Amino acid sequence: xxxxxxxxxxxxxxxxxxxxxxxxxxxxxxxxxxxxxxxxxxxxxxxxxxxxxxxxxxxxxxxxxxxxxxxxxxxxxxxxxxxxxxxxxxxxxxxxxxxxxxxxxxxxxxxxxxxxxxxxxxxxxxxxxxxxxxxxxxxxxxxxxxxxxxxxxxxxxxxxxxxxxxxxxxxxxxxxxxxxxxxxxxxxxxxxxxxxxxxxxxxxxxxxxxxxxxxxxxxxxxxxxxxxxxxxxxxxxxxxxxxxxxxxxxxxxxxxxxxxxxxxxxxxxx
Amino acid sequence: xxxxxxxxxxxxxxxxxxxxxxxxxxxxxxxxxxxxxxxxxxxxxxxxxxxxxxxxxxxxxxxxxxxxxxxxxxxxxxxxxxxxxxxxxxxxxxxxxxxxxxxxxxxxxxxxxxxxxxxxxxxxxxxxxxxxxxxxxxxxxxxxxxxxxxxxxxxxxxxxxxxxxxxxxxxxxxxxxxxxxxxxxxxxxxxxxxxxxxxxxxxxxxxxxxxxxxxxxxxxxxxxxxxxxxxxxxxxxxxxxxxxxxxxxxxxxxxxxxxxxx
Numbered sequence: 001x002x003x004x005x006x007x008x009x010x011x012x013x014x015x016x017x018x019x020x021x022x023x024x025x026x027x028x029x030x031x032x033x034x035x036x037x038x039x040x041x042x043x044x045x046x047x048x049x050x051x052x053x054x055x056x057x058x059x060x061x062x063x064x065x066x067x068x069x070x071x072x073x074x075x076x077x078x079x080x081x082x083x084x085x086x087x088x089x090x091x092x093x094x095x096x097x098x099x100x101x102x103x104x105x106x107x108x109x110x111x112x113x114x115x116x117x118x119x120x121x122x123x124x125x126x127x128x129x130x131x132x133x134x135x136x137x138x139x140x141x142x143x144x145x146x147x148x149x150x151x152x153x154x155x156x157x158x159x160x161x162x163x164x165x166x167x168x169x170x171x172x173x174x175x176x177x178x179x180x181x182x183x184x185x186x187x188x189x190x191x192x193x194x195x196x197x198x199x200x201x202x203x204x205x206x207x208x209x210x211x212x213x214x215x216x217x218x219x220x221x222x223x224x225x226x227x228x229x230x231x232x233x234x235x236x237x238x239x240x241x242x243x244x245x246x247x248x249x250x251x252x253x254x255x256x257x258x259x260x261x262x263x264x265x266x267x268x269x270x
Numbered sequence: 271x272x273x274x275x276x277x278x279x280x281x282x283x284x285x286x287x288x289x290x291x292x293x294x295x296x297x298x299x300x301x302x303x304x305x306x307x308x309x310x311x312x313x314x315x316x317x318x319x320x321x322x323x324x325x326x327x328x329x330x331x332x333x334x335x336x337x338x339x340x341x342x343x344x345x346x347x348x349x350x351x352x353x354x355x356x357x358x359x360x361x362x363x364x365x366x367x368x369x370x371x372x373x374x375x376x377x378x379x380x381x382x383x384x385x386x387x388x389x390x391x392x393x394x395x396x397x398x399x400x401x402x403x404x405x406x407x408x409x410x411x412x413x414x415x416x417x418x419x420x421x422x423x424x425x426x427x428x429x430x431x432x433x434x435x436x437x438x439x440x441x442x443x444x445x446x447x448x449x450x451x452x453x454x455x456x457x458x459x460x461x462x463x464x465x466x467x468x469x470x471x472x473x474x475x476x477x478x479x480x481x482x483x484x485x486x487x488x489x490x491x492x493x494x495x496x497x498x499x500x501x502x503x504x505x506x507x508x509x510x511x512x513x514x515x516x517x518x519x520x521x522x523x524x525x526x527x528x529x530x531x532x
Binding site: 167 | 320323325346349350352354356358360361362364365366367370374375378379404406407408422423426
């Protein structure tokens with residue numbers, strides 16, 4: 001039987017990581033969520049042909065991975081899993097944007113390729129930051145903070161439930177597909193005529209389960225708001241963390257550091 | 271303590287699709303009583319249970335829990351009084367960690383955090399699951415899930431426990447431990463089950479439902495001795511009251527062998 005661990009790309013390993021005890025994990029979740037939000041907004045705000053100025057931003061994930069004792073290889077594999085989405089978004093750029101921006105020897109580099117690279121870079125940065133956030137704060141912590149920061153409760157509750165029942169649902173789907181495989185006698189490919197009823201059935205089962213869960217919730221006094229214990233403390237450490245990184249991001253945003261370094265080196269050589 | 275009483279009078283319920291699930295069920299369970307609800311699949315057990323904490327509202331008839339009639343205005347109070355434990359613990363454990371799940375009810379009651387902490391610790395201790403506190407529910411075994419599901423209800427200090435098939439899917443030891451645990455509770459208990467041996471162990475009284483109506487209601491021992499009644503309701507004697515299938519043929523064999531010798 002396939003366990004939860006092998007399914008869904010070992011998703012709950014992120015949860016295990018989030019239960020470590022490092023200075024970064026002990027930090028109030030609000031500080032981490034805000035910092036990552038500022039990071040993402042800053043990264044996204046660059047012009048579409050920007051590549052060099054984005055590179056210093058890798059400092060943030062690098063430091064976080066170090067402080068949070070996170071396995072970089074694991075996070076890298078996670079990124080690869082979602083990379084196709086970014087490729088899909090960026091892949092049309094080289095086709096449509098053929099204006100030549102500069103030449104390296106005999107090769108001319110079009111704007112499309114530059115913006116394509118920029119998209120991939122931004123994707124890697126932002127997705128990595130989100131993964132790190134969950135690996136250091138836990139999915140639940142992130143949801144609690146989002147609610148505290150004003151995200152409508154409906155969304156946070158939805159997120160929590162998706163997270164909780166993803167495993168149950170994937171198990172259910174796995175059981176159904178195994179039941180099909182055991183009776184298909186070497187007929188490996190799933191045809192549309194078996195796939196459609198299977199998915200429909202899964203949906204019906206899900207609705208049934210949702211009803212039972214709701215029942216369990218109302219019988220324990222659920223009235224629409226999810227209350228969770230939260231003993232958060234936003235102290236000086238948190239303020240320092242957030243303000244420090246925010247200042248660093250601003251600096252990286254305003255000053256093109258690689259260019260500045262390049263110019264300084266050029267100046268010295270002259 | 272009159273609020274541990276359940277009174278159901280001429281309860282009728284028809285599902286939106288027209289199924290008459292309950293057709294005039296009446297009974298009264300008093301303080302501290304353990305009552306089993308048995309019956310074939312589709313006899314109306316689950317529908318009856320769903321009424322006891324007001325998830326379904328009667329199409330006709332009345333339900334009283336303690337001093338309160340079941341009505342829109344009394345729902346909150348009744349849901350606190352009646353602790354409902356579901357058949358599939360995965361439906362009941364929906365929070366990210368065991369602690370949060372057990373704390374869910376008390377937090378909804380609006381209790382202060384210290385009190386919530388205390389109640390969670392107490393409820394988990396009671397079911398022997400204190401060490402599972404920080405685990406996510408999907409990492410627990412079936413028996414552990416069942417224990418935690420019971421703790422989630424106990425943390426609200428209910429007066430009445432309603433259990434739907436508490437022993438399904440448990441290994442024999444876990445089942446035995448659960449029976450021991452439930453036996454220690456002083457609450458008024460309503461247990462719906464097909465596990466008639468558990469019923470014989472835990473419940474002094476049994477209600478037999480058949481096609482949406484009460485077919486029999488009396489001391490468990492009497493009900494299980496009534497072969498005609500059991501057969502009519504698609505039930506069987508608990509195994510503990512049947513002849514031993516292993517020993518019985520052996521005796522016959524012994525007799526045959528002595529015959530052979532002569």
